């Protein structure tokens with residue numbers, strides 16, 4: 137393929153711009169921001185799951201406490217009734233039975249009250265946990281908003297830089313034979329670098345040192361012959 141030296145050099149510049157555009161589009165900074173955002177989103181998901189679990193447990197516990205309070209109320213009422221009966225002066229046998237029942241009710245009441253106290257302690261712990269989880273949500277949301285703002289600023293910057301590069305590219309492309317450009321575009325679909333300089337004995341595309349026989353063939357070709365690297369197949373522009 138015959139391509140004027142000037143066009144070969146322009147093609148090399150187009151490749152430089154395309155490499156830079158792709159570097160901007162898949163930049164390390166943007167990737168890092170994406171990773172931060174993913175991490176924060178995961179943290180927020182975890183926080184919300186823990187919050188829902190703690191709130192559900194707290195509401196289950198509240199029902200349990202209500203039941204326990206009802207039990208305590210019933211046993212207290214029974215105790216009062218038995219004490220009233222005991223005060224009414226009954227036969228020794230009935231009194232003994234009443235005393236026996238009173239003692240057993242007292243034990244039952246003490247057990248119920250202990251259990252209720254334990255439930256209330258658990259409820260207090262849970263309420264504290266729910267409060268802590270709720271309190272950490274705004275700070276996390278703020279971090280996410282900050283990263284989102286950085287992402288958006290980085291995207292704007294990328295867009296702006298890519299637009300500038302595209303403009304530069306267009307001004308180069310108009311001066312290149314469309315057939316040469318379509319060859320370049322086809323190669324770019326297959327190769328990471330479609331056109332590269334031949335620097336000394338090294339191909340700028342695959343970075344391999346070319347064997348002397350191949351080099352001799354490349355350098356002996358006419359200046360307007362568009363040659364290719366025998367290793368990677370990219371177009372080679374000679375000095």
Ligand SMILES: [Zn+2]
Nearest residue numbers: 339342365368
């Ligand atoms: Zn090569």
